[in-house]
Amino acid sequence: MSASTRMSSRLAGWLPRIVVAPSLLVVIVTVYLFILWTGVISVTSSKFVPTYDFVGLEQYVRLWATPRWHTAVANLFIFSALFLALSTGLGLLMAILLDQNIRAEGALRAIYLYPMALSFIVTGTAWKWIMNPGLGVQKVVNDLGWTDFRFDWITNPDTAIYTVVVAGVWQSSGFAMAIFLAGLRGIDNSVIKAAQIEGASLPLIYRQIIIPMLRPAMLSVIVLLSYIAIKSFDLVLALTNGGPGTATELPSTFMFSATFRRNQMGVGAASAVMMLMTVAAIIVPYLYSELRSENNG
């Protein structure tokens, strides 16, 4: 083998790594280095622009002493819990119903899933109008004769967060449905047949056999919906703009307004780090287990 062909074959061996290197570099910089950078800013006294004087955990102390942040965290818990429970429950129910040899399955599935194609800003705009107490659903029901009916959640600070739940569930439950349906289609029919021959009723079969078999799908749904919940930002902004007052503030909107509206970049960075840690605590074990089981099986 001549020197030049050896050279070129060695180059060919390196070629894949050379080609993948730029993307890797981009991701290392824009994901990992930027995370680190945000972390650094969170331990400085940055306000309008980043300054690089170390102040320890002062910004974190300040963050946790901010009532608005407490509201945001409490809202995240309320919102995530309801959003997850309702989207998962509704998604599972729709998937099970759709799995009963339904005639217009394709069309129904398309209807359940179309909100996923919309921007959260569009969703928020539409639901803001629907839940408008003066002209929206409340008015319609009042006109039908139920004059005492009230659906003014959006203007009431105590209930406004539930409007975000409603719109969020509308947008995302179809997504849960799609994953559950894929899971249901993967279940061997003979298991169900066997149970039916044993005389088990359909609800019992679902409770005892099928739903437990959907565990991997359930895990995916819960993890992915949690991620959607934590990063929810546009929906709140379009629907309530964090209000009334700060009633629907979430960590994502808090981070944005602290950083870009209130010149508290250090606090904003600290809140971003808190968000990242929450997401990482959910996602990293999930990805790890998914990748490992993929390699094993």
Added chain:
Amino acid sequence: MAEALSQSGKARLGRLFVYGCLVVVALLYLMPLWVMVVTSLKPLDEIYGGSFIGVPKVVTLDAWRAAWSEACIGTECTGLKPYFVNSLLMVIPAVALSTGIGAINGYILTKWRFPGANFVFGLLLFGCFLPYQAILIPMARTLGLLGLAGSIPGLVAVHASYGICFTTLFFRNYFVSLPDELTKAAMVDGAGFFRIFWSVILPTSIPIIVVSCIWQFTQIWNDFLFGVSFTSGSSSPITVALNNIVNVTTGRKQYNVDMAAAMIAAIPTLVVYIVAGRYFVRGLTAGAVKG
């Protein structure tokens, strides 16, 4: 006999119940879209007269015209048109870039595996689940330093960068199931790295290219966070402009224009969904790495 009859009657009732539930839920899901469409077609007086869910008495496209070319975003009363163009200028290069790069990455990570390839994939994968708040400030600074702040090319760069994570996931998971014999045979025939990619791999990957393009298009078109953080005024994408129109606080609120504007922002992704919904679902469920 009687028992058999009541059995089949019960089953019929069961079917009826299943269909009933499905249709009621479907109507609930369609309701917001219906409300948006009819509201956008009504004159404002009819809306303030208390018509919400009903069919418009008078159908007018005035609200659509206003949303498209007259409504005020900030101090500029240009309608959504220029912002729609901004979004197009942003989404087309960003989709092309991220899909192209993702395809070649997926090809390398499956057919040219090197030590550490799995680790590289893991690094990229976490990028799919990054809460973008964690990178907003550094990205804003970097765009400023590069002279890309507040510009469409800046947004293209941002979307393409983070899009690589998703597109690599799509293509990698697709190529993993392509038999290695395909590339091995081509190699024996003397085809090189790019040659195999171009004439062996790409022709088999039309479905996943469609999935990737649709997913990226929907994500980038619908993005709001990057748009609102990195642009201002006339360089904003359509989602930001829509939010501005809706949040105008002066004067009598023009709900019909708001709804027409929301429809204009929604139509591109809705059309893609209607035309290629099957592929959209595949992209969606790809996030559940194994489904």
